[in-house]
Structure formats: structure tokens, C-alpha cells
Amino acid sequence: MSTAKRIYMDHAATTYTHREVLQEMLPFFTDYYGNPSSIHQFGREVKKNIDIARERVAKAIGALPEEIYFTAGGSEADNWAIKGSAYANRKKGNHIITSVIEHHAVLHTCEYLEKEGFEVTYLPVDRFGMVSVEDVRNAITDKTILITLMYANNEIGTIQPIEEIGRLAKEKGIYFHTDAVQAVGSVKIDVKQQNIDMLSLSAHKFYGPKGIGALYVRKGVKLISFLHGGAQERGRRAGTENVPGIVGLGKAIELASGKLDESVARITGLRDKLVQGVMENIPYTRLNGHPEKRLANNASFCFEYIEGESLLLNLDLKGVAGSSGSACTSGSLDPSHVLLAIGLPHEIAHGSLRLSLGEINTEADVDYVLQILPEIVDKLRQMSPLYEKVKG
Amino acid sequence: MSTAKRIYMDHAATTYTHREVLQEMLPFFTDYYGNPSSIHQFGREVKKNIDIARERVAKAIGALPEEIYFTAGGSEADNWAIKGSAYANRKKGNHIITSVIEHHAVLHTCEYLEKEGFEVTYLPVDRFGMVSVEDVRNAITDKTILITLMYANNEIGTIQPIEEIGRLAKEKGIYFHTDAVQAVGSVKIDVKQQNIDMLSLSAHKFYGPKGIGALYVRKGVKLISFLHGGAQERGRRAGTENVPGIVGLGKAIELASGKLDESVARITGLRDKLVQGVMENIPYTRLNGHPEKRLANNASFCFEYIEGESLLLNLDLKGVAGSSGSACTSGSLDPSHVLLAIGLPHEIAHGSLRLSLGEINTEADVDYVLQILPEIVDKLRQMSPLYEKVKG
Amino acid sequence: MYSEKVMEHFSNPRNVGELENADGVGEVGNAHCGDIMKIYLKVENDVIVDVRFKTFGCGAAIATSSIATEMIKGKTIDEALQLTNKAVVEALDGLPAPKVHCSVLAEEAVKAAIEDYKNKQSKK
Amino acid sequence: MYSEKVMEHFSNPRNVGELENADGVGEVGNAHCGDIMKIYLKVENDVIVDVRFKTFGCGAAIATSSIATEMIKGKTIDEALQLTNKAVVEALDGLPAPKVHCSVLAEEAVKAAIEDYKNKQSKK
Numbered sequence A, B: 001m002s003t004a005k006r007i008y009m010d011h012a013a014t015t016y017t018h019r020e021v022l023q024e025m026l027p028f029f030t031d032y033y034g035n036p037s038s039i040h041q042f043g044r045e046v047k048k049n050i051d052i053a054r055e056r057v058a059k060a061i062g063a064l065p066e067e068i069y070f071t072a073g074g075s076e077a078d079n080w081a082i083k084g085s086a087y088a089n090r091k092k093g094n095h096i097i098t099s100v101i102e103h104h105a106v107l108h109t110c111e112y113l114e115k116e117g118f119e120v121t122y123l124p125v126d127r128f129g130m131v132s133v134e135d136v137r138n139a140i141t142d143k144t145i146l147i148t149l150m151y152a153n154n155e156i157g158t159i160q161p162i163e164e165i166g167r168l169a170k171e172k173g174i175y176f177h178t179d180a181v182q183a184v185g186s187v188k189i190d191v192k193q194q195n196i197d198m199l200s201l202s203a204h205k206f207y208g209p210k211g212i213g214a215l216y217v218r219k220g221v222k223l224i225s226f227l228h229g230g231a232q233e234r235g236r237r238a239g240t241e242n243v244p245g246i247v248g249l250g251k252a253i254e255l256a257s258g259k260l261d262e263s264v265a266r267i268t269g270l271r272d273k274l275v276q277g278v279m280e281n282i283p284y285t286r287l288n289g290h291p292e293k294r295l296a297n298n299a300s301f302c303f304e305y306i307e308g309e310s311l312l313l314n315l316d317l318k319g320v321a322g323s324s325g326s327a328c329t330s331g332s333l334d335p336s337h338v339l340l341a342i343g344l345p346h347e348i349a350h351g352s353l354r355l356s357l358g359e360i361n362t363e364a365d366v367d368y369v370l371q372i373l374p375e376i377v378d379k380l381r382q383m384s385p386l387y388e389k390v391k392g
Numbered sequence C, D: 001m002y003s004e005k006v007m008e009h010f011s012n013p014r015n016v017g018e019l020e021n022a023d024g025v026g027e028v029g030n031a032h033c034g035d036i037m038k039i040y041l042k043v044e045n046d047v048i049v050d051v052r053f054k055t056f057g058c059g060a061a062i063a064t065s066s067i068a069t070e071m072i073k074g075k076t077i078d079e080a081l082q083l084t085n086k087a088v089v090e091a092l093d094g095l096p097a098p099k100v101h102c103s104v105l106a107e108e109a110v111k112a113a114i115e116d117y118k119n120k121q122s123k124k
């Protein structure tokens, strides 16, 4: 039981910062440190680099640079998009449409708005985690001001029919926000073609630094500020710019889009091998999420009769880092709302494992996981009073 | 007119990140990159370091670690403290007391709350920028739920009578928030002794990185969340932690408090020399802010008959970086609200210059500024149609 | 997160398994909540001479089961009934707050097994 | 922020100063707003043979004053009246949006000085 081996398969939780990205950030800590709002040379030389980063982000998603606003991450972008557009359009209506499988940054924000007098429809999903465009259409009322649906789910990887929803929203004249925190860097996005009005992203999901993200806001979208204060970000998001973070985000998104096809192909190959190996070698196992319309890096399973945290800890003892939507990892009593939403009973949802692959993972890593995982699952099942009954 | 010389005297706008601080941050980009919420080894080893940073921040201001919440900077801390406590205590009352010289992160937040049905009293200041404790007392009504007053002003450096206001707030049972973004690292703070309920700080003002700050919230203070989402920061501030930023903030605040007395003494010496030299050698000049109760690093002047931006640009051409509350640097038409609030007429407020000193500044820097500044001011005055009349 | 003691019991749980013809069996918790503990006792002359457990649950659930079985093995029924969740937590050098309920479950599982033993005895 | 051309005129402003016995003087703007431009003209045979300015204001205000005086020097009064703020901005290779008003001020200052000249002429 050596812990010398360290295999990271939790890239959907966060990634390391790519060395090339860090390299580009470093001078902005110690050498180019002026405040970009300052008019002196120290400020001007920094401002230029923020503009470059903004262009890189814009280019990666098909937006204009002036439509990109930097935030402290995906959560702030989600909070801003939803609260900002809800309050800005209160006179038009008070109804918001979202889904039951959104990230908490969206769900808890919507729940907060409910307390403030907004009405929210939480659309269900099918057993693959897919929202139906017809459901969206039927949920629209003349009070609807915002549709917010995630691009791809963080737990089960399912990718939503964004373009169809965008078209529908445009046809109905309703704003469409998408939480693309898991999608950017893994999926080709074009906000104009897909009729996306607002889009959230976060650098630490694609080898950029933690604590920096962006909100794309289509020109013309009515949105009030969320962070009030100084005139940064053209008066729409206050706070001295996180310059190294912004530079890092710019570099990371450029790198990620540059090698998107290539890296998706490679990771999909690894992921398919992993999924196939698990499904073939471990009985009573389900693959969560859509079989095809899913993020390349996402492998999400439920192993019946065992609980996710003890599975994770055993994997960790063997040097493998994954994650689980098990209640025990979150400190709550209910397992992940996403797993319940796709129709899994509680006892099965408790036994989930997400392995999310990344740049550093190799075939050997997958082989190693395929070697140790069946043993661990079996060990835990042997210990499980639920499993007795099955064998018996 | 060589630009080879570069003298930075804009430390109140932002500082570089200290090399020691950056050194401590670096491993968290590339080696220790796990998500601190993850239960595997990659996550656990990171979480530990967040705890250490939290303790360092707590120690520096006399708080408990569990009273420190990390934010994306001073602006978010201000927004959170003010909106969060206003909404949490709506049932008790809707009245907030602040001052006219607050930072925009406080002022614009208060103005936003006014639109949402809150009432705000903006207390005046005297010609030194000082709030009167009696004015605070008189402004209190039975609807007052929050007093928010800055610790030290960013433009003119005046330090407010925080302890007296804290005592008053405690006596009246009203929450007291202070924006200490300019004070932390320059002034000894003890939130318990000073009866501060909430305090905002931002790392990039004391040689930490940009884009990270903290809000101290005394145990028991009722405050709703501002950033909704994941359960980070004990469920009160969502978003994957900016780990390198947090580690950097912790190191920076520890360094700053460790050498506070020594560095205040040195900087005060330099500042006094600068102020004296300017006042003696340049006629028609005023020192803004309180003569004694001011930040050690702050030297703020108004030069009559000239405009601040052209002064800044001329200094910049000679390699000196400062800042100005002139309207032209902000892109608005009115000069700084702070300079107007201390009673300066518009035409004089336009001619302001703030030089804020830091670690790297030397006597030679001050000598250089004292050599070039009189010439620049004179050159601009010779060009000024207002100055004609004085000479004539 | 977990103490070394917890991890030690989690990695090498003692007394895992079932006992055929157990004198007492107790099962508490439910799959819905993600924790089930089942304890098997072999009792001779009022002394617990053997004990086994099966647990479906998180790391803390497994570790508390393991240590609880150790703590009652060789004890009399009356002594075993004195086992508190607090003692279990202490024996593990502490548990994170959200996991304390696992120690409660362990105490309850022991008590349920003893109750079952007593019931069976009285029916004899 | 500013183009090289703006900075060049800002650092080395042309035609700074006053003209004694000027044929026309125009002053626009006010100290309250932070911009005052004052232009002095010397006119011979309807041609602007000399021009000076004094300006209280930001970098853009100084640069627009400087280039505007250059643009009208040697021109006839009628030609000088054609000067637009747009032409001033173009001659400076652009100005940041919040600074465009400075070019308007420069246009107005030139026009005010010419008006003053015309007034004085008509009174002769």
C-alpha cells in the first residue's frame, strides 16, 4: 500500500496551472505590477496585457473583446449573470427557467432569488441528465426573463442541447445564460452561432489559475452590476484587477482552444478505455450521464452496494484521486442532487465515483486504475451488509 | 527626459508582490493544486495551507481564524459586509450610516441599497477629512442597523477615530464595519479591542497578490451570503478557493505585521521629508488630509492653478509614478469626491497629486522628486491662464 | 480530515464479516441515508467472545464499526452496554463534526445486537 | 492611453504663451470643470501670422491646444474657421473617448478668438 504513486483523475474539480501559463503570469507579480487604472507607465504597460487577455478569451468563444468581463471565478460569473439580469429586468417579469442539475452556484442563486420574489422553474432531466427543449418551451410564460442552463454537467458530464435552447430563447426574446465552467476548454463554443447571451467560465478548469473567471455578456444585454465600486471593467465589475490571474486566464484559454481537437481525441480514447474496462470487470455498475453527449474527460459510475467516500479513500490510499457525489464527501445527508435527478435511488447514488481525466493522464494510469478498482470495490462489497443479500 | 529612471510612488494604488510572498505561492500553482474541498491527498495537503493562511490573517488583526473569510479583494469584502448585513437585518431596520469620503466600493454599494429601499446617511467630514464621533451619535436612529466607516482614507490618508466609533456602535447595539483596505499593513489593528464587527482588507495593498482579500466577521454577526453556490468558506462564500492567492495573503500579512513599527517609522521619515520639501519649495500648495492622524505613506497635495493629470504625465515622463484625484484621470468631470468633501473648490481639487511611499522608496527617490516637481509645477503654471492673474 | 487512528482502522478494519449462528445480530441505519451497520455477537457466560461487523458507509462508518467491535470484544454484556459514542470518538482520536453521527450509529448497532441477544435468551 | 502624437505635443507644446496686443483673444471652458483654453491671435491681411495659447487642463487639453494652434497658423481667418474638432482628433492620431471633449474645446477656443478679432475689427 505505497502512496508513492500519485494519479490525479479529478480534473473536473480543478487542474494545476500549466507551466507555460504560470510563466506568462510571473512578471505581473513582481515586475509589471502597476494598477491598470493608473495613467503612469507602470499602469499602462499592465493595461495592455489585460487587453490581450480579453481578446484571447473573446476569440476562444466567438465573442467581441468588449463583451468579456473578468470575475473571480465561475461562481461569481453565475451569481452576476443571474442576479444581475433578474434585477435589471424586474419590470419585464420575474420568472426564471433553470434545471434541477445545475451547479450550486446557479441553484443557490436561484433559490435566493425566490426568497426575493422571483419565480423559478426547475426543469427535470431524463435518465441521461438531458434537459428537453420542449420542456423549456413549455415552461416559458410572458413573465419569463431568463433561461439559465448549464452547458455541460460537472458530475455526469452530459452536454445539453445549447444551440437549440439558444435558438428558442432568441425566438422568444428571452435572455439565455449558460454556465460553461465545465465546457470551456473541452467543447468548441461559439456564442454568436449558439445565440448565447451570457456565458460563465473559470480558468482553473482548463489549466489556468484558481480565482479568476469571466462572464461573457452580449452587447445590449441589460445587466446591473453585482460588485459595486470602482470603474474597472468599463464600470461594470469593481475591484482592482487580478492582473496575473487575468493574464493566466488569457494564456490558458488560448492554449486550450489551440489544441482542443487533438486533446479531446486523446482524452476521449483514454476515457473510453477506462469506462469499458470498468463496465466489463465490475458487476453491478452503472455509467452515469449520456453515453455519447458527454464531456470527453468525464467517467462517472455508480457501484451498487457500496458507498462513495470509502471508495474514494481506498483509491486515495493507492494514490488515485477521484471524486464522488456521495453525501459523505459533502457533509450533507443526501447524495448529489444530480444523481438523484437522473432517477437513481438514494442507496445507489451514494456509491458514485467520478474520474475526470486530463492532460497528464496516460494509458498506464488507466491500466493502473483498472487493476486496483475491481479489488477495492470487491473488498468494500465483501464488507457491505447490502451485498450479502445479492450473493445469497 | 530619460525614462530610464523609474520611481514608484503609487503604493496606495497597488504594490508589487513581495518575492518572499510569491515564493510561498508558487508551489500551489503547479505542485499542490488539488481542490481544498476534495478528500484525497491532493486536496488535503492544500486545505492545511488555507488554514495556516487563515490563522495568519486572524492573528494580524486580533481575530479568531473562524472569523476570517477570503474574498476576491477589498471591493467584494465591502459589498458583502454592507449588502449582507443590510439584508440580514432588514427586519430590525433599514438605516445605514456612512461618510461622504468612503471608497466607491462602499459608496456605490450604499447608493445601490438606497434604490432598494434602504436609507443612508452620508456624514460630512471636517477640512482634514475627519468624521466626528458626535455626528455619528446624532445620526443614529432606532432604524439604524449598520455603521460603515473607513479606517483610513485612500486619497488623503486621514485615519478615523475607529475605536471611539466602535465603542459607540457597541453601546448602541449596531453593527460596525470598517473598510481597512488602506490601513492593514500600515496601522496596528485589534478588532476586539476596537469593537469592530466586520473589517475588509485586500492583499495587494501590502505586498500581497491582487485579486485576494478577506472579510473579518465577528462571531454572531448576522450576515447573508453574497456569493451563492458551493459550501466553501464554511458555506458562506462560494467559489473554488484562490489557493495561491490565499497563501500569498497569509504570508504578506504576516510579513507586514512583523515589521510594522519599523517600516512605519522609516516611511514616515521619508514622507515627512517629502512633504516638507514640497511645502517649502512650491508656493500655492496645500497638504490634503490630517497633519498627524494620517497613513505613514500618504502625501497628498493640491497645487493651485494647474490640473492633476498633466502633472502626473509630466512626472511620468521623468519616471515618477503618482496618482491624482483629478477628474481627468477618472474620466468623469468632477474631481475626487474626497477632495470636494474636505471643502476644496473644484478648480483646486483638480490640481491634486498623491504620492504614496513604499518599501522600495529611498531618500534618493524623495530627493529626485523634490528636484523635479517644482520645475514641473512651474512649467505648467507658466502655461496656465489661471496663473497669469495671480502673477499679474 | 480523519485522524491517523481513523485511517488505520479504515484501512485495516478488525472483525469484518459475519458469524454463523450468532447469538445476537443488530442492524441500524438505512441505505437511503448511506449508512448501514450490522453487528454479530457470539456470547458465552454473558461475555462477548466473538464479534463481527458488516458496514455500508463512509470511512468514518467503517472505522467506528471496527473500533467498536474491538472495544466490546471480551467484555461482559453489561460492560458492552456502557459503550458510548463519545468513547468511540475518543478512541479514534476524534472525528470531524459531520461524521460524529457514525459513532452514534456504532453505539446503536452494539445495543441492537445485545438487545437481539437478550430477546433470543428470553425466548429460550 | 494617449497616442505618441498626443504625448509629443504634450511634452513639447508649440506656441505656448501670450501675445501682447493680440488682435483676437478667445477663452473657453472653466476652472470648475478642469479645462480652460485661451488663444491669442495676431492677424495681418486676414492671415493668422502668429498664435499663442495658455491652457489649464489635462494632457489632452494641452495637446489639442498645441496642435490646434499649429493647424491655424499661416491660415486665413476663413480657413481657420473650418477647423473642426474631428480634424484636431485626427491630427493627433486619435484621442481616448472621454477626452474628445478637449478637441471640442480647442475648436471653440479658436472660434472664440476669431470672433473676438472680428468684433474688434468691426469696432475699428
Ligand SMILES: Cc1ncc(COP(=O)(O)O)c(C=O)c1O
Binding pocket: A238, A239, A240, A241, B072, B073, B074, B075, B076, B078, B103, B105, B150, B152, B153, B154, B179, B180, B181, B182, B202, B204, B211, B213
Ligand atoms: C479604501 C479602499 N477600499 C476598497 C478598495 C478596493 O479594493 P480592491 O481594489 O482590492 O477591490 C480600495 C482599493 O482599491 C481602497 O483603497
Ligand SMILES: Cc1ncc(COP(=O)(O)O)c(C=O)c1O
Binding pocket: A072, A073, A074, A075, A076, A078, A103, A105, A150, A152, A153, A154, A179, A180, A181, A182, A202, A203, A211, A213, B238, B239, B240, B241
Ligand atoms: C458547472 C460549474 N459551475 C460553476 C462552478 C464554480 O466555479 P468556481 O469554483 O470557479 O467559482 C463549477 C466548479 O466548481 C462548475 O463545475
